[in-house]
Amino acid sequence: MDLVLQLLFTGIGIGAVYALVALGFVLIFRATNVVNFAQGEFSMVAAYLMVVFSVDLGWPYWLSFLIALAGMALFGVIFNLGVYYPLRHRTYLPVIIATIGASILLSNSVLAIYGPQPQVLQGWFDTPGIQLGPVYLDSQYLLIIGVTILLVLFNFWFFEKTLLGKKLQATSQDKEMASLLGISVSTMIMITFIYSAVLGGLAGILVAPVLFVSIQMGSTIALKAFAATIIGGFGDVAGAIVGGLALGVIETFGAAYISVPYKDGFAFLVLIAFLVFRPQGIFGERVAEKA
Amino acid sequence: MSASDNMIPAPAVRSKPLIIRHLPYFIGAAVLVALAAGMRFDGYILNILLQATTFSIAVFGLSVVLGLCGQINLAQAAFFGFGAYAVGLGTADLHLNFWLCLVGGCAITLVAGAFLGMSTLRLGGHYLAMVTISFQQIVTLVMINAIGVTHGPDGVANIRRPELFQSSQSYLAFCVAMLAIVGYLVWHLPDTKLGRAMRAVRDNELAAGVNGIDVFRTKVSAFAVCAVLGGLAGGLFAGGFAYVSPDQFSFAESIQFLTMSLLGGVASPVGSVIGTGLLILIPEWLRFLKSVPGLYLAIYGLSVILIIRFMPDGIWGFVSDAFTRWRAHTRAPPVAGALQLKPATSGGDIVLEVTGLSKHFGGLKAVDGVDIAVKRGSVHALIGPNGSGKTTTLNVLSGLYKATAGRIVLDGTDITNMAPHQRTAAGLGRTFQNIRLFRSMTALENVEIGAERPGNTMIGKGDDALTERAMEALTFVGLGNRANELISSFSYGHQRLIEIARALASNPTLLLLDEPAAGLNSTEKLELHELLKRIAAQGLTILIIDHDMTLVSEAAQHITVLNFGRRIADGESMAVLRHPDVVSAYLGSE
Amino acid sequence: MKLTRREFSAGLAAGLAAPALMRSAWAQGATIKIGMCVPVTGPAAEQGLWAQNGAKLALAAVNKAGGVLGKQVELVIEDDQTTNPGIVLAFSKLAAQSDIVAFLGSIRSTQVQAMAPDVIKVGKPVMIGGTNPDLTHSGNPWLFRFRPNDNYSGRVIADFGVNTLGKKKWAIVHSTDAFGTAGGKALSEALTKLGAPPVLDQGYANQSQDFTPVVLAVKQSGADVLGTYFTFENDLGIFARQLRQLGVNIPWVGSPSVVAVSSTKLAGPALFNTYGVADFAEDSSDAAKAFGKAYRDAYKTAPDNQSAWPYDAITILSAAINKAGSTDPNKIRDAILATQKFAGAEGEYNFDKNGDGLHGYNVVKNDKGKIVYDKHIDFND
Structure with a gap:
């Protein structure tokens, strides 16, 4: 039982990481119908920004944190203008490939600038964790889980209760109709990219103290997050969260009770199973295409 | 029109025997093979050439699945690995014959490719991308962890080559010969029935379906062909380098294959060779950038973005597009006879009988219990304000949506549960509100796809008959003299006419026209009206969906009116248009 | 007298200058080249950098001490991209330069395995750091290991x-x-x-x-x-x-x-x-301490095994070529195999017939x- 609880905590913790990154995927997908293969690199870039500000320049943690997120917002703008916007009238395929190109460009630019050594980034808390009965709770994972819950609430409030959120929703559901109603579609897409970059960045900064800051940190998480989005149902915010958590738990228990080396395989097996038997995911995406 | 016709890329029959027309290609290939065998290379050049040659064959596969069929495959390195491990394990561990292993590897990849292709049944686009990535990751994990079989990360060493090609030079020559043969087949694939089907699926899956193409089988075939080429390439690679290990077949390699394909031009094997060659050579040329780690790959990533942005069809696409445009203006299309329309008449007086048709999206009843009866030889119109459910009805009729309830009978055949391409075979032809032509093809090729409809009694055997029929249809709509031009060079109104010609070439029993007048100017509308009269004169039944009242009232004898998914009026044109409910639906509720 | 003296001084000057001139002319015209395949890009780029540092440090020492066979030694570096196909290409590119007399291969065993068929074809000594025991035990006479195997x-x-x-x-x-x-x-x-x-x-x-x-x-x-x-x-x-x-x-x-x-x-x-x-511990021996000090002086950071083995490889290879008195691959091979009780940064090298130099570890x-x-x-x- 102790074992199960410990695994459950870890699974939820790592699952929350997937969920955070998955959220960024879903937002961009809903707005543009495109999967952003560079989403993981958003997290990586933010973690490195954090290293620059907080470790290299020695600025206070909270200041570095805010500036890094602001930097990510700017990054979202640049990414949209450089990668998505010029291709917005083309099919999904060129855009997917462009984002793959962007992912290669980003990770290797960081490599060129910062070198290949993994970096250490301190967490928000000084205490590494707390022992709760038989279960050890890593403080950074607790923070990640907490932030994930907050974000779910925030997203609900933002998309359901604010005008901007509703406009974003309208845009993601029907671009033509939205533009007829006087919503600037390109502005909405820009806002989506900014928000998604900030979210991805937040995930990167939160996870860096656990996984260290390295060039590959984003791509490994992104693939899992990607699987999580599909399991949850593409285009659904709640689905991304549930999918991420489910994947984290499945993976951890699969590793513990079936096979550690094949751990990464569970994610993809579950994914394929979902794609074949329930492609609309747990929550379901309207798959009907307009003729 | 059996399955086997679809699977085997049979070369087209043209005026001169193919072998003679393509003699220059074979001579060129022979010269290359001789050079590969005879020239003295040092080990470095030899390795580069061997790598470029085998990789090119794998990239050919992508030019089929991505270029021809428009499906993304991010697992080509996995197939490449299958072939490589088949040859590696087979010759090194089991001491089997090289050829046996090569063929065995291809067979395994064929099955695996078809299996992966099956997932396209329900998935497209980003889902497919994800499935192929997952497949790739699982294959890599198995290669690493199934140590008992694959030797794990140690890889397989001491892979043997065939007795005949023991020296590196002769083996290279052999690989170049394989490249030439496979290249030839892939080059001609687009001109075969299967190739045309793939192009149609790529350009517009919906239109392909309603024009009689089995979209699913076409996609599976494309994946299978792609996988086999990957496997063949992998087998040759293993023989060439004598050592394989899992990291050579990772996701990163799949991305590299994809980039090679895109850089050179995804639509043609020539592009594949150019792209592969460049991406193998460029890193070698740019080795001076090595002083800063990551710089080279950063430039590589940037180039991918720029290529996609500015050279969407790759290097070869850029060159050949210019050439095609130039040739279209110089090559005069053949003269065609008059189009004969002979709609089948197996059923009774009512060609299309729709009873109680419903289509619900969740709680929304887009179409709710609609009845329509279209008389043979008539022009029937289905009208209604925006959002009334007309287009949904049409989509249910042509099979793009599955009916929630109700029955559709076409000329005595119940087509309610048929797939789009089966309905087309049963005699349904349609056009789309927002034009869905195969944009990368010429007008003639578009119409040929329509003419190829299974069960089209109006064409004889062979490609010449197909071309003739397509030319007749194009001439019928007045565009015969521009048959060899690409779709992009036609005006909107003319594109609409080509779409109608495509439907006519298939000699349908019933022609569905979805808002044919949308976006046309007044002259074009007049031309369209004339065209509809000429079609109706040949006895073809037409069902028009439109809200252009002039066109509808002049062309149609019979009108059905929908509003909020329900039928509110039905009957003779003039009477229906004066019906108070119809007037209020159009004017009152605004 | 005057004339004689001028003649004398001129002669003296010429006599003194000639060997120096000749040496520098040699150094410019002909160097002994050693090829090195190392990851400059890819996941092991980090380690690749340290390996280069180690090799360059040894190179500087060798050249300062007069070089090899009276010539300066030059390192020709190729990026192996941390991949197997990458190292095959990198090695074959180096091997195509006939004036390269010996090579440094990879610390990664699979890469060594990938390049091994080409190594046999080229027939020149390759120093390696890969620790898979099979590498030197499968009949390839040209691989010499500078780290203890697994x-x-x-x-x-x-x-x-x-x-x-x-x-x-x-x-x-x-x-x-x-x-x-x-x-x-x-x-x-x-x-x-x-x-x-x-x-x-x-x-x-x-x-x-x-x-x-x-x-x-x-x-x-x-x-x-x-x-x-x-x-x-x-x-x-x-x-x-x-x-x-x-x-x-x-x-x-x-x-x-x-x-x-x-x-x-x-x-x-x-x-x-x-x-x-x-395999490398700075305090394990005087040789290791000396290497550690030199590395710190040069790069301001502590050395690692990634840099120690290329350092030893260059040092021992240079000594072996000097002892062989020629760049003939077979003679170099014999000289390396004859290296016994050589105190290197990684430990005491006693080459066995397989080409393994080290037979133990530091804890x-x-x-x-x-x-x-x-x-x-x-x-x-």
């Missing part, structure tokens, strides 16, 4: 744990890549020979984000000592932290990555009091973040 690391870990620490219940955790699998196997075999077969043999995939299941498996196995083969430092860092968090504090003896500079930095206190085998300890030398264990076979 059989020795496994034997040393087992010997140290069983005989020095007195622990018999072993848990083994290893990466499922080539290095980890071979190492785990060697350790397991060595333990079985010592009469202490492992109670847990657990593999994991590289770049795992979480090691909780592995740690819990170790915890549940009831092992009283842990032996590890980790490939990547960030994996090791995550594992070490989670191990301590979940309360596993048994002694830990691991492969070199446990005591690598960057693991120490990443894992912090979680790695305190662990032992690692290290070092992480003492509050400082790596201190504990003992050296050598085998004779």
Whole structure:
């Protein structure tokens, strides 16, 4: 039982990481119908920004944190203008490939600038964790889980209760109709990219103290997050969260009770199973295409 | 029109025997093979050439699945690995014959490719991308962890080559010969029935379906062909380098294959060779950038973005597009006879009988219990304000949506549960509100796809008959003299006419026209009206969906009116248009 | 007199200048070239940089001492991109330059395996750092290893744990890549020979984000000592932290990555009091100390095994060519194989007939973040 609880905590913790990154995927997908293969690199870039500000320049943690997120917002703008916007009238395929190109460009630019050594980034808390009965709770994972819950609430409030959120929703559901109603579609897409970059960045900064800051940190998480989005149902915010958590738990228990080396395989097996038997995911995406 | 016709890329029959027309290609290939065998290379050049040659064959596969069929495959390195491990394990561990292993590897990849292709049944686009990535990751994990079989990360060493090609030079020559043969087949694939089907699926899956193409089988075939080429390439690679290990077949390699394909031009094997060659050579040329780690790959990533942005069809696409445009203006299309329309008449007086048709999206009843009866030889119109459910009805009729309830009978055949391409075979032809032509093809090729409809009694055997029929249809709509031009060079109104010609070439029993007048100017509308009269004169039944009242009232004898998914009026044109409910639906509720 | 004196001074000047002139002319016109395949890009670019540093340091020393066969030595570097096809191309590119007399290959065993067929074809000596025992045991006469192979690391870990620490219940955790699998196997075999077969043999995939299941498996196995083969430092860092968090504090003896500079930095206190085998330990010998000092002076950072083996390889290769008196590959080969009792940074080199130079490891300890030398264990076979 102790074992199960410990695994459950870890699974939820790592699952929350997937969920955070998955959220960024879903937002961009809903707005543009495109999967952003560079989403993981958003997290990586933010973690490195954090290293620059907080470790290299020695600025206070909270200041570095805010500036890094602001930097990510700017990054979202640049990414949209450089990668998505010029291709917005083309099919999904060129855009997917462009984002793959962007992912290669980003990770290797960081490599060129910062070198290949993994970096250490301190967490928000000084205490590494707390022992709760038989279960050890890593403080950074607790923070990640907490932030994930907050974000779910925030997203609900933002998309359901604010005008901007509703406009974003309208845009993601029907671009033509939205533009007829006087919503600037390109502005909405820009806002989506900014928000998604900030979210991805937040995930990167939160996870860096656990996984260290390295060039590959984003791509490994992104693939899992990607699987999580599909399991949850593409285009659904709640689905991304549930999918991420489910994947984290499945993976951890699969590793513990079936096979550690094949751990990464569970994610993809579950994914394929979902794609074949329930492609609309747990929550379901309207798959009907307009003729 | 059996399955086997679809699977085997049979070369087209043209005026001169193919072998003679393509003699220059074979001579060129022979010269290359001789050079590969005879020239003295040092080990470095030899390795580069061997790598470029085998990789090119794998990239050919992508030019089929991505270029021809428009499906993304991010697992080509996995197939490449299958072939490589088949040859590696087979010759090194089991001491089997090289050829046996090569063929065995291809067979395994064929099955695996078809299996992966099956997932396209329900998935497209980003889902497919994800499935192929997952497949790739699982294959890599198995290669690493199934140590008992694959030797794990140690890889397989001491892979043997065939007795005949023991020296590196002769083996290279052999690989170049394989490249030439496979290249030839892939080059001609687009001109075969299967190739045309793939192009149609790529350009517009919906239109392909309603024009009689089995979209699913076409996609599976494309994946299978792609996988086999990957496997063949992998087998040759293993023989060439004598050592394989899992990291050579990772996701990163799949991305590299994809980039090679895109850089050179995804639509043609020539592009594949150019792209592969460049991406193998460029890193070698740019080795001076090595002083800063990551710089080279950063430039590589940037180039991918720029290529996609500015050279969407790759290097070869850029060159050949210019050439095609130039040739279209110089090559005069053949003269065609008059189009004969002979709609089948197996059923009774009512060609299309729709009873109680419903289509619900969740709680929304887009179409709710609609009845329509279209008389043979008539022009029937289905009208209604925006959002009334007309287009949904049409989509249910042509099979793009599955009916929630109700029955559709076409000329005595119940087509309610048929797939789009089966309905087309049963005699349904349609056009789309927002034009869905195969944009990368010429007008003639578009119409040929329509003419190829299974069960089209109006064409004889062979490609010449197909071309003739397509030319007749194009001439019928007045565009015969521009048959060899690409779709992009036609005006909107003319594109609409080509779409109608495509439907006519298939000699349908019933022609569905979805808002044919949308976006046309007044002259074009007049031309369209004339065209509809000429079609109706040949006895073809037409069902028009439109809200252009002039066109509808002049062309149609019979009108059905929908509003909020329900039928509110039905009957003779003039009477229906004066019906108070119809007037209020159009004017009152605004 | 005047004239004679002028003649005399001119003659003297010429006589003094001539050898110097000649030497510099030689140095410019003809150098001895050594090729080096090293990751400049890809996941191991970091390690590649250290390897280059080590090689260049040795090169500078060799050249300062007069070079090889009276010529300056030049290093020709090619990027192997950390991939197998990459190193095949890099090596064949170097091999195509006929004036390169010998090569430095990779520290990665699979890369060495990938290039091995070409090495046989080229027929020139290649110094390697890959530790898979098979590399020098499969009949390739041109591979010379400058690190102890994995059989020795496994034997040393087992010997140290069983005989020095007195622990018999072993848990083994290893990466499922080539290095980890071979190492785990060697350790397991060595333990079985010592009469202490492992109670847990657990593999994991590289770049795992979480090691909780592995740690819990170790915890549940009831092992009283842990032996590890980790490939990547960030994996090791995550594992070490989670191990301590979940309360596993048994002694830990691991492969070199446990005591690598960057693991120490990443894992912090979680790695305190662990032992690692290290082919390079700065305090293990005077030669190692000298190398450490020179490396620090040159690069302002502590050296690592990644830089120590190329340093030794260049040093021994240069000495061997000098001893052979020629660049004939066979003569160089004989001279390398004849190298005995050579004190290098990695240890004492006694080349055996297979081309293995080292036959033992240092055991070092992480003492509050400082790596201190504990003992050296050598085998004779």
